[in-house]
Structure formats: C-alpha cells, structure tokens
Amino acid sequence: GGNEGIGEQVDYKIIGIEPGAGIMQATETALEEYENLADWSLVESSSAAMASELQKAYDKKEPIIVTGWTPHWKFAKFDLKYLEDPKGVYGEAEVIQTLVREGLQEEQPSAYTVLDQFFWTPDDMANVMVEIQEGADPAEAAAAWVEENSDKVAEWTNGAEEVDGEKIKLAYVAWDSEIASTNVVGKVLESIGYDVDLLQLDAGPMFAAVAEGDADGMVAAWLPGTHASYMEEYGDKLVDLGPNLEGAAIGLVVPTYVEADSIEDL
Ligand code: PBE
Structure with a gap:
C-alpha cells in the first residue's frame, strides 16, 4: 500500500x-x-449526503472514496469501480432477503404469499432507483414500474386472494435501494387491496420492529454478510422468506479516474 x-x-x-x-x-x-488504513477515518453521513459528495467530487474530477453498494443508481450515472478487497472484509456476493413477522402467514396469507414470491433482478431495482434519483416521487416511480412490469407482478401475486383494506406495515431504511424495493412491494400489496404503511427506521430498529411484530415485514436484509450482526440478534424471531434479489454487493467505491485498484493501494 x-x-x-x-x-x-x-x-x-x-x-x-x-x-x-x-x-x-x-x-x-x-x-x-x-494496516495502510490505520490513520484513516470513516465519516458518518447519510446515503443522500454521500451521493451528493460523490457528485461534487466527480464533477471536479477530485479523488473521493465512498462506501458503495450494488444495485445503486450511481453506477449508471458515474464511471465507478470497487476497490479490490484482498482480505475479504466486505464478503462475497450478497443477496437481499425478505423477512416477515411470526404469525403473518396465518393472519395475512395474501400478503405473505406476495412477500414470499417477490423476486426481481438488480436491473429491475436499478431502473426504479434511477427514476427516483432523477426526481420522481418514490411512490410514483414504483407505481409506474408495477404498471410496466405486469408479467413479473402477476408472478408475485399468483395465488394471493384480494383483500378488503386490511392493514400491512413494511419497515425499511432510507437507503436508495430499499426505498425502491419497499415502494414497489407496497404498490403490489395495494393492488390486491391492502392499506399499506411504509415505516422508515434505522437498520437495527427495522429488524427489531419485524422481530417484535410492530411491522409485518421487510424486504431489506442484506445477507449473509452485511446484516449478519442483526440476524444474529433477531434471526430466531423472524420468518425468513428467502432472497428477493441476487447479485448484490458492498465495498469501497471510487471513480475510475482514482489511481487505486485495491484497498491496499490507499
Ligand atoms: N446498504 C444498502 C445497506 C444495505 C442496503 C448497503 C447501504 C447496509 O450497508 O446496511
């Protein structure tokens, strides 16, 4: 390094x-x-502020290093690369999993069926994220995606009977990826008659809310690595409905003009 x-x-x-x-x-x-990062620090921020720092640096061709993840619209907007991670700190490819509260299957079988069948691709998710990033309201971007992808949506709702305004609460964090997925699933649940409430929380409280039954479900668990500590804490009180997206990743991300290929080059 x-x-x-x-x-x-x-x-x-x-x-x-x-x-x-x-x-x-x-x-x-x-x-x-x-070892080469011993004197470095990690700046706490927000997903939105990180993206605007990235935009500012990119416009001026200044070096910047951000915590990044895929799927994310930033890869469509900027030329970026992940720094290699020879120590494997950021893990291998991740999946995003759907987790629901105990009892949901018995009490809200239609919602359970949709949440169980919800599965899309990184490109699907990125398309919704790009619309939102370009200024669309998340609920409207989600509604448009649902309308344009009726075949996929029909697979998710297959076998789920319509309901009459029953309440469903989905927990999520304001990460761009989860704003997209949660709004889409919310729209699909609305389309079969649910009254959907999206509850925005921090990561730990999101897992806790579903584990304790304060929320019905979440589509935002990045595993096996990213949220391993939350799964350890709350996993036995959660019903795991499996992946809703495959091919996610996290790591350190830089514009391609930054002259480093590996974390060890910093
Ligand atoms: N993220 C997006 C989250 C999971 C989804 C990568 C910023 C995280 O690091 O917990």
Whole structure:
C-alpha cells in the first residue's frame, strides 16, 4: 500500500452513510484490518449526503472514496469501480432477503404469499432507483414500474386472494435501494387491496420492529454478510422468506479516474 497522494487528497477519509448500516460496520473492520488504513477515518453521513459528495467530487474530477453498494443508481450515472478487497472484509456476493413477522402467514396469507414470491433482478431495482434519483416521487416511480412490469407482478401475486383494506406495515431504511424495493412491494400489496404503511427506521430498529411484530415485514436484509450482526440478534424471531434479489454487493467505491485498484493501494 501507501499511495500518499490519494490519502492526502481525501484527507484520509472515507465518506460513509448512516451509522447502523452494515457497510459502516464492515468499513470499521476494514480500518482495523488493513494496516495502510490505520490513520484513516470513516465519516458518518447519510446515503443522500454521500451521493451528493460523490457528485461534487466527480464533477471536479477530485479523488473521493465512498462506501458503495450494488444495485445503486450511481453506477449508471458515474464511471465507478470497487476497490479490490484482498482480505475479504466486505464478503462475497450478497443477496437481499425478505423477512416477515411470526404469525403473518396465518393472519395475512395474501400478503405473505406476495412477500414470499417477490423476486426481481438488480436491473429491475436499478431502473426504479434511477427514476427516483432523477426526481420522481418514490411512490410514483414504483407505481409506474408495477404498471410496466405486469408479467413479473402477476408472478408475485399468483395465488394471493384480494383483500378488503386490511392493514400491512413494511419497515425499511432510507437507503436508495430499499426505498425502491419497499415502494414497489407496497404498490403490489395495494393492488390486491391492502392499506399499506411504509415505516422508515434505522437498520437495527427495522429488524427489531419485524422481530417484535410492530411491522409485518421487510424486504431489506442484506445477507449473509452485511446484516449478519442483526440476524444474529433477531434471526430466531423472524420468518425468513428467502432472497428477493441476487447479485448484490458492498465495498469501497471510487471513480475510475482514482489511481487505486485495491484497498491496499490507499
Ligand atoms: N446498504 C444498502 C445497506 C444495505 C442496503 C448497503 C447501504 C447496509 O450497508 O446496511
């Protein structure tokens, strides 16, 4: 390692997101495990503020290092790369899983069926994210996607009987990826008659809410790595409905003009 140029230029800082995100925990681990990062720090921020820092640096072609993840609209908007992670701190490919509260299957079988069958691709998710990033209201972007993808939606609602205004509460965190997925699933549940409430929380409280039955479900668990600590804490009180997306990833992300390929080059 030891590229003093980049470290100096970014003030030995990695631009993070909300505390509580799994990627923040992983990055704290990276700061401990990579000796060349011993004097670096991780800046707490928010997903939106991280993206605007990235935009500002990118416009000026200045170096920047952010906590990044896929699917995310930033890869469509900017030329970016993941830094290699030879120590494997950020894990391998991740999936995003759907988790629901105990008792949902018996009490709200239609919602359970939809949540169980919800599965889409990173491109699907990215398309919704890009619309929102370009200014669409999340609920409207989700409604438009649902309308344009009726074949896929029909697979998710297959076998789910219509209901009459029953209440369903989905917990999520304001990560761009989860704003997209949660709004889409919410629209699909509305389309079969549910009165849907989207409950925005921090990561830990999101897992706790579903585990304790204060929310009915969530489509936002990044596993096996990113949210491993939350699964350890709440996993036995959650019903795991499996992946809703395959091919997710987290890591340190830089614009391609940054002259580093690996975390060890910093
Ligand atoms: N993320 C997006 C989350 C999961 C979804 C990668 C920012 C996290 O790090 O916990």
